[in-house]
Amino acid sequence: xxxxxxxxxxxxxxxxCKMPNFVAKTEYCxxxxxxxxxxxxxxxxAVSDELQIIANxxxxxATVDLVDFILEYLKKEQVERIIVGLPKQMNNQPxxxxxxxxxxxxxxxxxxxxxPVEYHDERFTSVLAHKTILESGIGKMARRNKELVDEVSATxxxxxxxxxxxxxxxx
Numbered sequence: 733x734x735x736x737x738x739x740x741x742x743x744x745x746x747x748x749c750k751m752p753n754f755v756a757k758t759e760y761c762x763x764x765x766x767x768x769x770x771x772x773x774x775x776x777x778a779v780s781d782e783l784q785i786i787a788n789x790x791x792x793x794a795t796v797d798l799v800d801f802i803l804e805y806l807k808k809e810q811v812e813r814i815i816v817g818l819p820k821q822m823n824n825q826p827x828x829x830x831x832x833x834x835x836x837x838x839x840x841x842x843x844x845x846x847x848p849v850e851y852h853d854e855r856f857t858s859v860l861a862h863k864t865i866l867e868s869g870i871g872k873m874a875r876r877n878k879e880l881v882d883e884v885s886a887t888x889x890x891x892x893x894x895x896x897x898x899x900x901x902x903x
Contacts (some may be wrong), residue, residue: 763810766802767890769817769854770794770833776850776882778890779809786892792879797895799839814840814847817854817889852893856886 765784769776775798777790793801805811816837819827840849 748864751771758859763812763896765813765815765890766805766811767815767886767893769838769886769889770829771882772829772832774879774882776884778883778886780890780894784894787887787894792882799843802840803843811847814849814892815852815893816849817885818851820853820855852889854889
């Protein structure tokens with residue numbers, strides 16, 4: 733499978749990264765997507781590849797350092813869009829964390845007016861992250877690492893966002 737992906741990745745690069753509309757706004761290589769699983773103390777981050785096909789965990793940072801981290805990251809990498817996990821309860825009402833996320837998102841939008849920031853439903857991402865970590869076979873102590881859970885949650889948010897975009901483009 734990895735060999736096939738590498739072949740197609742190379743082929744797309746050689747073809748000036750001409751991709752279907754669900755992958756890019758333009759016919760050329762685009763920038764990465766950055767996903768954020770915002771937390772009171774820690775925030776998990778994930779990024780896509782440049783073709784916006786695969787989500788990868790980036791890191792977990794202290795929430796107080798998050799804006800500085802993002803600004804530094806954007807100096808090194810081109811990011812097309814930032815996706816922030818939208819915390820909702822089962823009844824579709826915003827969770828209590830939303831009162832912290834909204835000011836953060838507004839600040840990002842002011843600091844980065846050329847980078848769209850949008851929300852994507854994050855319900856069940858922590859549960860899925862715990863399950864994914866458990867099924868990965870890593871040791872018991874490593875599974876207790878809350879930073880890993882946050883990073884995996886951000887990766888799930890991003891993969892879900894990209895999949896929903898792909899499905900919407902197919903309609």
